[in-house]
Amino acid sequence: MLDYSYMDIYIPRDLTREAARQLLTEHAEYGRWELARVRVHPDGSRHVRLRRKVLRVRSTL
Numbered sequence: 001m002l003d004y005s006y007m008d009i010y011i012p013r014d015l016t017r018e019a020a021r022q023l024l025t026e027h028a029e030y031g032r033w034e035l036a037r038v039r040v041h042p043d044g045s046r047h048v049r050l051r052r053k054v055l056r057v058r059s060t061l
Contacts, residue, residue, distance in 0.1 A: 005051065020046070034050065035049075036049045
């Protein structure tokens with residue numbers, strides 16, 4: 001069974017698409033986050049949920 005850690009990001013409507021793309025790309029490249037969900041609200045703002053796998057280390061003893 002996989003465990004995930006989640007991060008929610010609110011992107012206001014006045015942020016350009018290019019700036020939003022750059023923000024999400026940096027989280028993906030440096031934090032190893034992947035896109036889980038995007039909600040676009042009627043006012044144009046976006047709610048983005050990112051996730052990444054939680055690595056569990058097992059003892060070898």
